[in-house]
Amino acid sequence: MLAKSGIAALLRGLSVCSLLFSIAANAQDDPFAEYHEMMGDDNPAIFVIEEGAELWAKPQGPKQASLEQCDLGLGAGVVKGAYAQLPSYFADTKQVMDLEGRLIYCMESLQGRDRADILRKPYSSTGDMGTELEALASYIADQSMGMPIATPQNHPAERAAYAMGEQLFFYRAGPYDFSCATCHRQSDKRIRLQNLPNLTVSAGAGSAYSTWPAYRISQGLVRTMGWRMQNCAKQQRLPQLLPGSEAVVALIEYMSVNGTGTEMAAPGLKR
Incomplete structure (x- = not known):
């Protein structure tokens, strides 16, 4: 029987192969729609969810705490x-925090782990098996x-974020000379095969935020909202955004x- 890591690797391979077949066999406006229908x-990501549940309960770090x-x-x-x-x-902490920033804080405070070690590789590279944070x-x-989605706006710090x-x-x-709005302030737009949700309106922001983290078919990996923020900054040729940083939290706050x-x-399940 294959180990969980072997199953995940097999699924990634099958996902990419199925995706390429779908594109070659059916050149529709959205060639990924058939793949989504096939997956049902x-x-x-179910395997990654199970791994996350195990990591949540696993004692780690100098304090050997979960x-x-x-x-x-x-x-x-x-x-x-x-x-x-x-x-x-x-x-x-007297600050507004997103999920990934809060998890890193708990790893430090509860488990005694070093932030630099946690941030050394928070997100997986293509071909990896995934990271703890993911x-x-x-x-x-x-x-x-x-x-x-019920992101609060009660505290002054939340409204400031x-x-x-x-x-x-x-x-x-x-x-x-790009901004986030360059791609994400108009409805019904796309770049190549990628839909570009309008994040300034409820429908677009809701559909985007509600489906991250997501399993990326083309990469065979689960990606988080923090990774999405970092990757967008990279595409704009901006300095790297760190998980849980003030800029990342503020952008996620705006979207959510x-x-x-x-x-x-x-x-979710994405291209």
């Missing part, structure tokens, strides 16, 4: 519904499946608040 409710006492905003150890209400303000994010996101996120969204920079009310459907 089956999402290879993350089961990590407070994601709804109380120590409460995972159900937590992702749908992030980012939010945390009194213990697995944990997938598990926690899955626990909010079907719940409405939204305002910063909006400013960053429209800020043009880099050698291409704009998508308020949309039902969570993560981990």
Whole structure:
């Protein structure tokens, strides 16, 4: 019997092969629609979710502690519904935090792990088996499946984060003079085969935010919202964005608040 890592690798290979066959066999406006229909409710991210559940309960670090006492905003150890209400303000850190930033904080404070080690490779490269942060994010996101996005705007710091996120969204920079809005402020647009959701309106922001983390068919990996932010900055030729950084949290805050009310459907299935 194949080990879980072997099954995941096999699924990645099958996913890419099926994808290429679909594109060659059926040149539709959206060649990935047939693949989505073929997959149905089956999402290879299930294996990553299971891994995340194991990592959540696994003692690690100098303190040999699990993350089961990590407070994601709804109380120590409460995972159900937590992702749908992030980012939010945390009194213990006196700052607004997203899921990945909060997980890193819990790894440090509960497990005694070194932040530099955690951030050395937070996201997997193509061909890798995935990282701890990706697995944990997938598990926690899955626990909010079907719940409405309800990112709070009660604390002044939360409202300030939204305002910063909006400013960053429209800020043009880099050698291409791009902003997030360059690609994501118009509806019904796409680049190559990629849909470009309008993140300034509820429908676009909700459909985008509610489906991350997501299993990327073309990469055979689960990718997180933090990775999406980092990758967008990379495409704009901007400095690298670190997981849980102020800029990342602000941009996620802007998107999630704009998508308020949309039902969570993560981990999603994307191109």
